[in-house]
Amino acid sequence: MKGIHSMSEKISHDIGVNERYIRERCEGCADIIIRPMKLGAGVKVRCLVVYIEVAVSNMTLEDSVIGKLINHLWEIPGDKIKEFVADNGLGISDTAEFTEMEPAFKAMLAGNAIFFLDGYDKAIKISSKGYPNMGVSKAESEKVLRGSQEGFSDSEKVNTALIRKRVRSTDLKVEEMMIGVRSDTMVALVYMKELMPPHLLTEVKEKLENFEIDGVLDSGMLEQLTENNWKSPFPQFETTERPDRAAMEVLNGRMVIICDNSPMAVMIPTTFDSFLKVSEDRYNRFEIVTFQRLIRYVAVFIAMGLSGIYLAVINFHTQVVPTNLLLSFAQSRRGVPFPSMVEIILMELAFELIREASIRMPGPLGGTIGIVGGLIIGDAAVSANLVSPMTVVVVAVSALSSFAIPNEEFSAAFRILKFGFILLGGLFGTFGLVLGGFLLLGHLSALSSFQIPYLIPFVGRDKPDYVNEGDSMIRAPLRRMRYRPVYANKGQRVRLKEKKHESK
Amino acid sequence: MNQNKKESTASENTGISNRHMKRQLVITFGGALILLLSGEAAGGGRNAILGIVLGYGVLLAYLWILVKNRKEIQDLVVSGNILKWLMRLFYGSFLVLTGSFLLEKTSQITKIYLSANMNQNLVRILILTAAVIGMGSDTRKRARMGEMAFSLIFWGFVLLLILSAVHMRVPDGTQMPPLDARSVFFYGYQYFCVGSITSLYPFAYTKIKGDPNQTWSIGKAWMILSILFGATVLILLGTYGYPGVKSMELPVLNLMAGTNLPGGFLDRFDIIWMALLLFSLLFSIGSLMFYCVKIFLPENCGLDSEKREGYTRGILVAATLIIWVLSIVNFRGMVIEDVYMRLLKFFYGPLFVIITLLAGFRKKGDQ
Numbered sequence: 001m002k003g004i005h006s007m008s009e010k011i012s013h014d015i016g017v018n019e020r021y022i023r024e025r026c027e028g029c030a031d032i033i034i035r036p037m038k039l040g041a042g043v044k045v046r047c048l049v050v051y052i053e054v055a056v057s058n059m060t061l062e063d064s065v066i067g068k069l070i071n072h073l074w075e076i077p078g079d080k081i082k083e084f085v086a087d088n089g090l091g092i093s094d095t096a097e098f099t100e101m102e103p104a105f106k107a108m109l110a111g112n113a114i115f116f117l118d119g120y121d122k123a124i125k126i127s128s129k130g131y132p133n134m135g136v137s138k139a140e141s142e143k144v145l146r147g148s149q150e151g152f153s154d155s156e157k158v159n160t161a162l163i164r165k166r167v168r169s170t171d172l173k174v175e176e177m178m179i180g181v182r183s184d185t186m187v188a189l190v191y192m193k194e195l196m197p198p199h200l201l202t203e204v205k206e207k208l209e210n211f212e213i214d215g216v217l218d219s220g221m222l223e224q225l226t227e228n229n230w231k232s233p234f235p236q237f238e239t240t241e242r243p244d245r246a247a248m249e250v251l252n253g254r255m256v257i258i259c260d261n262s263p264m265a266v267m268i269p270t271t272f273d274s275f276l277k278v279s280e281d282r283y284n285r286f287e288i289v290t291f292q293r294l295i296r297y298v299a300v301f302i303a304m305g306l307s308g309i310y311l312a313v314i315n316f317h318t319q320v321v322p323t324n325l326l327l328s329f330a331q332s333r334r335g336v337p338f339p340s341m342v343e344i345i346l347m348e349l350a351f352e353l354i355r356e357a358s359i360r361m362p363g364p365l366g367g368t369i370g371i372v373g374g375l376i377i378g379d380a381a382v383s384a385n386l387v388s389p390m391t392v393v394v395v396a397v398s399a400l401s402s403f404a405i406p407n408e409e410f411s412a413a414f415r416i417l418k419f420g421f422i423l424l425g426g427l428f429g430t431f432g433l434v435l436g437g438f439l440l441l442g443h444l445s446a447l448s449s450f451q452i453p454y455l456i457p458f459v460g461r462d463k464p465d466y467v468n469e470g471d472s473m474i475r476a477p478l479r480r481m482r483y484r485p486v487y488a489n490k491g492q493r494v495r496l497k498e499k500k501h502e503s504k
Numbered sequence: 505m506n507q508n509k510k511e512s513t514a515s516e517n518t519g520i521s522n523r524h525m526k527r528q529l530v531i532t533f534g535g536a537l538i539l540l541l542s543g544e545a546a547g548g549g550r551n552a553i554l555g556i557v558l559g560y561g562v563l564l565a566y567l568w569i570l571v572k573n574r575k576e577i578q579d580l581v582v583s584g585n586i587l588k589w590l591m592r593l594f595y596g597s598f599l600v601l602t603g604s605f606l607l608e609k610t611s612q613i614t615k616i617y618l619s620a621n622m623n624q625n626l627v628r629i630l631i632l633t634a635a636v637i638g639m640g641s642d643t644r645k646r647a648r649m650g651e652m653a654f655s656l657i658f659w660g661f662v663l664l665l666i667l668s669a670v671h672m673r674v675p676d677g678t679q680m681p682p683l684d685a686r687s688v689f690f691y692g693y694q695y696f697c698v699g700s701i702t703s704l705y706p707f708a709y710t711k712i713k714g715d716p717n718q719t720w721s722i723g724k725a726w727m728i729l730s731i732l733f734g735a736t737v738l739i740l741l742g743t744y745g746y747p748g749v750k751s752m753e754l755p756v757l758n759l760m761a762g763t764n765l766p767g768g769f770l771d772r773f774d775i776i777w778m779a780l781l782l783f784s785l786l787f788s789i790g791s792l793m794f795y796c797v798k799i800f801l802p803e804n805c806g807l808d809s810e811k812r813e814g815y816t817r818g819i820l821v822a823a824t825l826i827i828w829v830l831s832i833v834n835f836r837g838m839v840i841e842d843v844y845m846r847l848l849k850f851f852y853g854p855l856f857v858i859i860t861l862l863a864g865f866r867k868k869g870d871q
Contacts, residue, residue, distance in 0.1 A: 448603070
């Protein structure tokens with residue numbers, strides 16, 4: 001796919017030629033302001049400023065960089081302007097010179113003002129505040145009790161700054177690249193040069209350069225386009241909207257990919273285990289963190305399998321449960337017209353509907369939907385004998401467990417698989433569940449993220465470069481978490497060491 | 505910061521190790537040994553116990569020869585126009601016969617204990633489909649599956665044995681057949697023949713890190729298996745007595761049904777052991793099809809990845825179909841389970857040993 005203006009024009013000495021080209025190219029773009037001016041004391045020199053209206057809204061104000069430049073140009077003689085710009089134009093702010101139209105246009109479309117001067121065959125980019133964005137706000141989808149409340153914003157520059165704020169080292173590298181033939185979306189690769197294995201950078205760049213697309217509007221599109229096993233329901237990229245988590249992972253030797261216009265940073269490589277960690281796991285004591293992690297693992301199992309196991313037990317293996325419980329199951333199902341599998345599927349679908357509706361509904365109404373769905377529909381369905389109370393309990397516990405999984409994309413994979421296990425458990429009992437478990441294990445074993453097996457650290461513990469970082473299902477005390485994960489660069493595994501003070 | 509003492513790149517984490525191999529062996533053979541052979545071995549009383557020890561000893565010696573000659577065995581399926589096809593046919597036929605035997609047994613047990621109302625043919629098809637899709641033909645994937653499932657299955661079996669052991673009494677020796685060298689040899693030979701199936705391993709593992717430890721790794725796997733198997737036989741004899749075991753077809757299933765969890769919050773949980781056994785058997789059946797690919801499409805066969813993928817699919821589909829057909833064939837009243845053990849003991853087992861020894865002689869001749 002070729003860009004619309006892939007042939008770049010040279011910037012002319014004659015500002016008239018430049019203006020004609022710009023006006024022709026920007027025809028129909030009402031938001032792009034092309035403002036010719038005559039500047040200079042005495043002999044006037046023709047100048048031209050091109051910018052996007054909202055992105056550079058304050059340019060006439062005294063405190064804007066370009067405003068100050070123009071005001072200054074009023075005061076110096078016209079024949080000195082060219083010399084002044086050539087000598088000082090780049091010294092005033094974040095500016096750049098272009099000799100061709102294409103990069104100048106790219107800079108303008110990125111939210112900067114472009115300044116042309118008659119008799120000068122270069123354009124000058126003068127940065128401005130850029131496009132409007134939401135700014136730094138609270139992280140909504142990864143809430144924590146302890147730790148920073150800051151969340152990523154929509155701006156790539158702001159997001160990289162939020163990481164830099166936490167890792168103030170020149171070893172933290174930020175490589176920018178443009179993706180999207182028409183959207184020209186800025187994507188930043190953030191990593192610690194010393195800690196990240198070098199092959200990761202090459203591999204990521206190769207993958208990003210492997211496709212041409214019209215526009216990338218969110219990091220989610222990058223994820224899907226660069227995943228190895230794109231048919232898998234399991235995400236092979238981990239996302240976060242928390243700068244502290246991103247900074248922590250950069251220090252672990254991972255790479256963080258930030259996409260402009262997306263408040264979600266993508267972290268690679270990714271493992272099954274890393275999806276069950278949250279940023280405050282490092283800030284709290286190891287006993288409670290270990291307990292919470294075990295709960296999350298159990299939640300994964302329940303979210304995926306509870307409904308299927310329930311069906312297998314009540315349809316095929318009633319001998320497993322004690323008689324009293326079995327009688328209670330049977331009593332609760334009295335009068336329900338549907339087979340238990342249909343009942344469970346209906347309730348699970350109802351839950352998914354409620355979930356979808358509450359996400360799409362405006363703020364206060366979202367909560368209301370949850371109450372209406374949970375209490376009224378559940379209670380009414382039981383009263384109307386459409387479902388049994390036990391089914392409601394099973395579906396509710398399964399739903400609760402899916403919410404306990406910290407990462408939404410990861411949780412979604414289990415929500416989808418749950419329906420498979422419902423069918424297997426309902427139709428074939430334990431036999432079906434074992435078949436499903438075998439297939440799932442086979443699938444997960446085949447997955448890898450940038451050469452790191454998805455199931456590490458449960459597999460690959462005997463590899464020569466494996467060291468127990470003490471940060472898996474069981475989290476070691478912080479003093480014992482001395483090593484970085486297996487994906488960190490070789491020779492840079494030590495994260496923590498005690499300083500030896502000689503006693504005098 | 506100090507450099508870590510263990511240094512290498514993260515990408516090396518995708519390799520196969522001796523630990524992987526050991527774990528895979530335990531899972532592949534564990535379920536089949538405990539479910540299908542423990543009852544018969546318990547029927548041999550003390551002779552069978554001694555036979556297992558003898559069988560393990562001989563097997564260990566054989567494994568040493570096998571590991572030494574593994575490269576020559578690998579070459580058998582790629583060198584010479586006639587020889588390679590003869591070898592492929594020999595190993596391939598063994599794989600599909602074993603697959604159909606295991607499939608038949610697994611489907612029978614599943615139908616009886618897990619899905620009584622289901623058509624057995626449907627059970628067979630489901631087992632085969634799950635085994636072939638779940639396992640695939642990727643060596644590293646199988647290694648990771650084995651590593652993940654090992655703890656679950658191994659500790660599951662150990663827990664079963666511990667919970668069953670509380671019901672044990674000292675077996676009454678007078679009810680058992682007396683110690684007899686011929687019987688000991690018979691059970692030892694039978695155990696060795698099952699162990700000789702390990703002869704297939706060189707085809708799958710052309711690159712195992714830590715080569716010098718391979719004999720010990722495989723030996724350790726068989727030691728774990730022998731201990732599990734021997735313990736199961738002992739517990740069966742202690743729990744049901746010699747006459748009791750003789751009267752049961754698959755006494756290990758009764759053993760499972762008889763275990764109780766402290767606290768009694770579940771009435772019966774033999775379903776959990778059944779699930780573990782089924783998982784292990786799925787791994788075994790999947791492994792057989794995995795080996796079909798490795799034998800008919802060796803690593804060094806010189807095909808590009810696209811063609812290789814196509815052939816792999818073809819081999820897997822063909823193996824699946826043949827295994828399924830063989831599991832349902834009834835020839836003059838004989839089904840696969842009637843002939844399989846005889847075939848293993850009197851044809852495949854000895855030939856595995858002969859081929860390994862010949863490969864060794866060939867190596868010496870070349871030197």
